[in-house]
Amino acid sequence: MFHIVKPSWLALSVALLALALLSCEPAPTVTPTIVRTSTLPTATATPTVMPTPMSDPLAGSTGWLAFVTNRDGNDEVYLGRIGGPERRNLTNNPAHDSEPDWSPDGKWIAFASDRDGNWEIYVLAVPDGTTAAGAEPINLTHNPAADYAPAWSPDGKQIAFHSNRDGNLEIYVLAVPGDTDANGSDPERLTNHPADDSFPTWSPDGVQIAFVSDRDGNGEIYAMNADGSDPTNLTRNPASDRSPDWSPDGKLILFNSNRQGIWELYTLEADGSGGPRQLTSNLVYDWYGAWSPDGTQIAFVSDRDGDFEIHIMAANGAHPTRFTQNDAFDLYPAWQPR
Ligand SMILES: [Ca+2]
Ligand SMILES: [Ca+2]
């Protein structure tokens, strides 16, 4: 595991090539630039499990999907209309802009950017599903460390994120400032372990936070109380388990794992009961899943057609449909709330 605060694309590519050759896992604090190797078949497009007949999952869908793309030459947060062709560059900044997450009322997007020289958490107003001309993001963290992976609490009052400000990745939470206090509060640390703890996601009732922890020597999905107490390992598997997203009904946690030798998407019972259910099955990368607000669909990232695109499938893995289509990397989908 390594952490690069300000990635050099060449260094990052070389490092990630080495990681891919070692069947290792993605670094949590950088945008994953995956260098393809001959060991990964391209464009196999094997059908996923449970191909039950159903209509196009995008038919009748509305709203916006936030995602990250480098189609303009650097990472930007985009909005794409679900079921329509509109794509809007929200950030439009030469720095890296990544990891979007919506406020529960759908009026703001939190994201991470290194525009001030290191990763910070920003929020940007998107009152009508798009930003007003000239609107500027507000920086909520002011720390030379890498602050990344914002996750808005269900009541809209807090943003959880991960940071290495105390020497290794820990989960923190900050209070979202009101209109008169735009500087953000001092974040509160929720985890305290020398191993990396990263990528928080809230339970929909706000009582718990799931996250990735490397404290057992490999990535596991943990859940803890929102005050940081009682961290519990939910996956307990020697493979790498990453990128949790809590389902809207609170019952499932979506995550990706390489336990089958390649990254696939799974769900597990949020209470830790039962075994994980596999949603994708093919010889390509499927990861970074995000639930739709009604829990019937999942947006995710796959390189099944040769480069990383956002796809949308039914929540049981059926009928994956491509949402982006270009030669760039499209990553980190986040569904607009209803
Ligand atoms: Ca950018
Ligand atoms: Ca920072």
Ligand SMILES: [Ca+2]
């Ligand atoms: Ca830690």
Ligand SMILES: [Ca+2]
């Ligand atoms: Ca594991």
